[in-house]
Amino acid sequence: MSPMLTHQDIELRQLAPQDGQLLIDLDKAGCNIGLIGLPESLQECHVIFQSLESQMWSTPMTALSAGTPFGAFWTALPNVSNLNALLVTLFEGLDRGGVALALYIRHLFWSFPLHRLYTHVGALDRGSGYSAIYEGIGFKREGILKEHALLAGRRQDIVVYGLLREEFDRCMLAFDPALSLAGVDASGRR
Amino acid sequence: MQAAVADQALFGRWVRLEPLSALSSAEATSLMTRSDTIGQLVLSSPPPESCGRFVPVFCVRARRDGSCVGLAANWEVFGYPDVAEIGLYVQRPGLGLEAWVLDMTYLFSHGAHKCLLEVVDGNDSVLRPFEKLGLRPQAWLSEHAYAAGQFRDVAVYSMTADEWSTLTSSNHALARVAASIGGASF
Numbered sequence: 001m002s003p004m005l006t007h008q009d010i011e012l013r014q015l016a017p018q019d020g021q022l023l024i025d026l027d028k029a030g031c032n033i034g035l036i037g038l039p040e041s042l043q044e045c046h047v048i049f050q051s052l053e054s055q056m057w058s059t060p061m062t063a064l065s066a067g068t069p070f071g072a073f074w075t076a077l078p079n080v081s082n083l084n085a086l087l088v089t090l091f092e093g094l095d096r097g098g099v100a101l102a103l104y105i106r107h108l109f110w111s112f113p114l115h116r117l118y119t120h121v122g123a124l125d126r127g128s129g130y131s132a133i134y135e136g137i138g139f140k141r142e143g144i145l146k147e148h149a150l151l152a153g154r155r156q157d158i159v160v161y162g163l164l165r166e167e168f169d170r171c172m173l174a175f176d177p178a179l180s181l182a183g184v185d186a187s188g189r190r
Numbered sequence: 191m192q193a194a195v196a197d198q199a200l201f202g203r204w205v206r207l208e209p210l211s212a213l214s215s216a217e218a219t220s221l222m223t224r225s226d227t228i229g230q231l232v233l234s235s236p237p238p239e240s241c242g243r244f245v246p247v248f249c250v251r252a253r254r255d256g257s258c259v260g261l262a263a264n265w266e267v268f269g270y271p272d273v274a275e276i277g278l279y280v281q282r283p284g285l286g287l288e289a290w291v292l293d294m295t296y297l298f299s300h301g302a303h304k305c306l307l308e309v310v311d312g313n314d315s316v317l318r319p320f321e322k323l324g325l326r327p328q329a330w331l332s333e334h335a336y337a338a339g340q341f342r343d344v345a346v347y348s349m350t351a352d353e354w355s356t357l358t359s360s361n362h363a364l365a366r367v368a369a370s371i372g373g374a375s376f
Contacts (some may be wrong), residue, residue, distance in 0.1 A: 118331065147303070147350050162334070
């Protein structure tokens with residue numbers, strides 16, 4: 001499948017049913033830092049893909065580097081009244097995650113009238129790497145939900161991050177203007 | 191305040207929470223669409239697939255005249271199966287507080303590890319009493335809700351069963367409402 005979006009050495013393409021194993025592998029590798037329930041079998045993946053297809057703004061995508069998938073994103077809980085959605089992110093390579101995530105979020109804000117995205121990060125060792133990525137593209141830490149997730153029989157705190165459209169654009173103007181939405185016409189030209 | 195479970199309803203001193211029926215659902219919906227209700231400052235509708243996952247959705251009635259004054263819904267928070275979110279829409283703040291205590295206590299006795307409530311900034315009829323109770327939001331979600339003509343921040347309050355127990359045992363009024371229904375089967 002050809003890439004939909006490219007930036008630097010990162011490609012994004014639509015997450016397809018054949019990527020089910022990728023999701024399972026990312027979950028097993030500890031990439032599910034939001035600690036949300038994810039599929040454990042290809043059959044469950046199929047159900048998730050079907051549900052994402054029918055859900056507004058879901059935009060499921062895979063991130064690739066040199067043709068190899070290393071992450072996946074989609075949105076959940078779209079709220080059309082409040083123009084926000086929950087961002088679900090799974091990365092294997094944190095070093096490449098920032099560019100891929102910025103490209104993905106730029107695509108969301110470009111394509112839909114979203115005012116805000118928010119996401120959850122488990123208060124785990126691995127979570128700090130994700131936090132750095134989120135903060136690097138403009139997410140603000142909004143609070144900690146105590147004992148929110150149950151992981152391997154233990155209660156875990158969840159950190160909530162939020163990002164407004166204007167905050168993302170301000171951040172991109174400063175750090176990667178090619179991904180900024182400002183000064184771009186409807187055809188994508190500056 | 192005195193509360194008890196009877197005839198599949200929860201009774202406080204001022205309100206009665208009864209499982210939503212076709213008739214009371216119409217009453218509650220009508221109430222929610224009136225512009226002078228707290229419905230203007232609530233978030234989205236609960237997801238239908240998990241609404242009432244822990245305990246029934248209740249119609250909140252004033253005991254004085256039996257009128258419908260609100261709705262107490264609950265649903266599973268996406269991705270976190272034992273966390274219940276409460277959608278409490280009550281026209282009169284004092285009645286709302288009693289309904290909240292009844293609903294929270296009932297949820298904790300029916301499998302919720304934690305309960306969560308989102309309150310839109312500016313909804314002082316909820317924020318002020320919570321502050322008086324010593325409750326602090328665990329998160330402030332920036333411009334998370336579009337209400338009354340603008341994007342507004344949202345306070346997230348959440349409490350585990352243990353924290354709820356501590357709160358209700360340290361507050362005489364809350365304790366009396368909570369104790370009278372705790373552990374009752376539906």
